[in-house]
Amino acid sequence: MTDGHRAITGNFLDSSAISCHFPAMSLDVKICGLKTPEAVAAALANGASHVGFIFFPKSPRYVLAGTAGELRKAAVGKAKAVAVTVDADDAFLDEIVAAMQPDMLQLHGDESPERVAAVKARYGLPVMKALSIRDAADLDAIQPFRGIADRFLFDAKPPVGSELPGGNGIQFDWRILAGLDRNVDYLLAGGLNAENIGEALSLTNPPGVDISSGVESAPGVKDVGLIESFFDAVRSARARSAA
Numbered sequence: 001m002t003d004g005h006r007a008i009t010g011n012f013l014d015s016s017a018i019s020c021h022f023p024a025m026s027l028d029v030k031i032c033g034l035k036t037p038e039a040v041a042a043a044l045a046n047g048a049s050h051v052g053f054i055f056f057p058k059s060p061r062y063v064l065a066g067t068a069g070e071l072r073k074a075a076v077g078k079a080k081a082v083a084v085t086v087d088a089d090d091a092f093l094d095e096i097v098a099a100m101q102p103d104m105l106q107l108h109g110d111e112s113p114e115r116v117a118a119v120k121a122r123y124g125l126p127v128m129k130a131l132s133i134r135d136a137a138d139l140d141a142i143q144p145f146r147g148i149a150d151r152f153l154f155d156a157k158p159p160v161g162s163e164l165p166g167g168n169g170i171q172f173d174w175r176i177l178a179g180l181d182r183n184v185d186y187l188l189a190g191g192l193n194a195e196n197i198g199e200a201l202s203l204t205n206p207p208g209v210d211i212s213s214g215v216e217s218a219p220g221v222k223d224v225g226l227i228e229s230f231f232d233a234v235r236s237a238r239a240r241s242a243a
């Protein structure tokens with residue numbers, strides 16, 4: 001139940017790279033919705049373990065597969081490149097996989113366990129299944145995907161009327177993750193930013209975190225300073241918890 005996420009001690013976190021969730025493991029940090037070489041470079045320079053590219057046309061973060069294929073080259077050997085799709089059909093996934101060569105697929109729609117299994121088999125890539133969470137009962141959705149999805153991503157349910165299934169900058173009540181089975185490998189997402197990441201980490205001790213709009217100056221516009229501030233806040237929080 002892992003994508004073999006790597007320790008990011010080499011270029012990030014160093015002595016603070018201690019996961020409270022899985023002792024001796026590090027925290028994964030995925031910066032999502034990247035569209036420019038500058039934003040990719042900032043994520044990598046700060047030690048991102050994953051960089052994400054959005055293939056949902058209604059998103060302000062949407063990129064063409066060829067563009068993502070160019071951008072992801074900077075991540076080779078440094079971070080995993082993740083293709084984020086929403087109920088994509090095989091033809092669209094074929095195009096993305098061929099042009100971008102992702103390390104991982106993030107399925108952020110209403111994909112069934114059978115669809116996740118089929119996607120895994122078709123591409124031989126690890127799959128992260130996103131689940132929309134509002135309350136503890138929503139975590140029941142994990143069960144049918146266990147042994148199928150390599151990883152989960154817990155994001156807040158989108159607000160009524162939103163056209164985006166993710167990237168809404170909305171957080172859910174992180175306290176409901178307190179009783180989660182420790183064997184569930186996941187990224188915490190939804191409304192994270194430099195101000196709240198400390199509280200999020202201390203409440204949930206997640207294997208990883210995922211952020212998009214919290215490091216943007218406007219929808220779809222990544223801000224290098226905000227990316228740096230987010231990593232600074234992660235480092236500070238982890239140094240505090242290790243002390």
Ligand SMILES: O=C(O)c1ccccc1N[C@@H]1O[C@H](COP(=O)(O)O)[C@@H](O)[C@H]1O
Pocket residue numbers: 032033052054056059060061084085086108155164165166167168169170189190191192210211212213214
């Ligand atoms: O970001 C998007 O536009 C998006 C579109 C379609 C599916 C998923 C999307 N984003 C995912 O949502 C998380 C959380 O975003 P935020 O931090 O709350 O803005 C993001 O990291 C993506 O994995």
